[in-house]
Amino acid sequence: MSEKVALINCPMWDVEFPPYNIALIRSVLRKNNFESDCFDLNRDFYASVPGEQHLWSLSDIYAFWQSKEEVGKLILRHKTVIDGFLLQLEPYDILGFTLQSLNFTFTLILIKAIRKVSPHKIILAGGPECFRNFNPEYLMQCACFDALCYGEAEEALPELLYKTRQRRTWKTPGFFIKEDQNYIDCAPAHLVENLDNLPFADFSFLKKDTERICVSTSRGCIGNCSFCHEKGHWDAFRYRSAGSVVEEISLLKERFPFLRFVYLNDSLINGNTEEFSRFCELMIRKKLGINWGGHMLIRKEMTKGFLKEMKQAGAERLNFGVESGSNQVLQLMRKAFRREDALRILADTKRAGISFSVNFVIGHPGENAEEFEETRRFLVRIRQLTDCVHINPCYVLRGSELYSNHKKWGIVLPENYVTDWFLSDGSNNPQIRMERVRQLLRDG
Known part of the structure; x- marks a missing residue:
């Protein structure tokens, strides 16, 4: 064959x-x-x-x-x-x-x-x-x-x-x-322990005038959000060295002279803040003329100075998973920050001159009318800071905490459970979630 x-x-x-x-x-x-x-x-x-x-x-x-x-x-x-x-x-x-x-x-x-x-x-x-x-x-x-x-x-x-x-x-x-x-x-395969040992991705099938491309810097996530299945995909969080990532971007720039933006194709790009800071230092030193972006966690270590360094290194389009404006819901989601942390970091990111979008998950178990109103008020405060707000109903995804322990959460899973799940006490169902999403879209 x-x-x-x-x-x-x-x-x-x-x-x-x-x-x-x-x-x-x-x-x-x-x-x-x-x-x-x-x-x-x-x-x-x-x-x-x-x-x-x-x-x-x-x-x-x-x-x-x-x-x-x-x-x-x-x-x-x-x-x-x-x-x-x-x-x-x-x-x-x-x-x-x-x-x-x-x-x-x-x-x-x-x-x-x-x-x-x-x-x-x-x-x-x-x-x-x-x-x-x-x-x-x-x-x-x-x-x-x-x-x-x-x-x-x-x-x-x-x-x-x-x-x-x-x-x-x-x-x-x-x-x-x-x-x-x-x-x-046939039994699990071995994990790639050192991601630097992997070859660089082969994008030779793309046209010479390609302007946007992806590079991976890590695998896994240090978070453990209740609605997300990323944690179940990987047994451990691993990351490439900053030197390896910047070398790959340099070679891509040589191959694609019109390249101007690299999307860091990871669950999060700041899982290891020390290595991420090193990446920024190398990008500043190399002067490649490449902007980049990716998904970031809200982390208290993200100071004004750190964000300014990111901007100088080429940070252009970030995405933050804020998810809720209610501290109670954030805790249920197992987020490691409060809305006050998110507000500070989003404001500092805006001042640093970095464009960004934010994600919100509406209708998580435990989000009742009061918590939803907190999210509405929070969104009013941040809309002037962000370029885009992505508002999605809460999905129950295979491999997530909400799926694996759905009975503990009081979740009932019908055939099309991803979108059609509901709580057994009747307080949360697809109609309620979508009406809340529509309310927020009308507000915007």
Whole structure:
């Protein structure tokens, strides 16, 4: 069998930036003497459906992109585009899909179409949607995959491909392997302990005039927010050295002379404040002319001087997960700050000349009318500081504390639990959450 591998990212994802994960895996495979190509079908599909591009910026984005009915109708409306994708993938014997919560449904529908025309292709999957513990019902949805990588793929995937090359048994640590319609857990793979040992991502599939790109500086999160599943994805928080990150950005600037912005593609970029400060120092010293941004925690160590240094280093677009204006709700969310800390840091970030957006999660268990009003008043105070406020209803995501211990929280999980969960006492349901979201949007 040929070893030609296609690495594929399906809608929906941020079209502004190319997918970092498949670019990194491509580099890993090249290092292990496997040929592969990257296909950013998310960007390709977006460009091919101008009348549908609003779907990438819906206020309730999960409700659409996780709906089999809605995504199925979208694909049917653009069957010729999908047929073009199938033609592009025809020469490849092994297809590797990256899965996350917003592209899972589209990917499954596309794979079913691939199976109809090419039933003998080997189809693999990895990514955040595969990181969680699988249950039988969930696995049944994935029956179109031959193997699922449920951890880090940098060591596991080359080993599986070597076994494919040698026609040996597929059993490889880090994978669920399909045998007779069942999946066998081949035991966890080893974590990459030193991220500096990984090769730099291979973005050679991008055009020379690329202006925006992604780089990863860490894995995992030091937080443990109740509504978030990031903590369950990674066994430990690890970070790259500042020198390694800046070297990669320098090489990207050489390859893409029009590059002007790097998105630091992490759960958070200031998990290790000492190394992050070192990154800022090196960016100032190198004078690369590159701006950057990413997700940041509200941390009390973020002084006015620290924020000014970030601005000098190229900080341009940050995103803060504030989530609530109620200290009681912040405590329930297991946030390590109070609204007073958030207000100070947001004001100081504005004074430093750094643009930023903030995220709010509305309808977390424990947010009643009084706590919601506190959030409304807090939002009035910060709207003049921030460039954008992202307001989302509280979702219950697989792997989060709210999901894993839903009974403790009084949460009832119906079939479409991500968006339709409710509290058993009737104090919180989808209608209440969406009405609060609409109120805040009207206020803005």
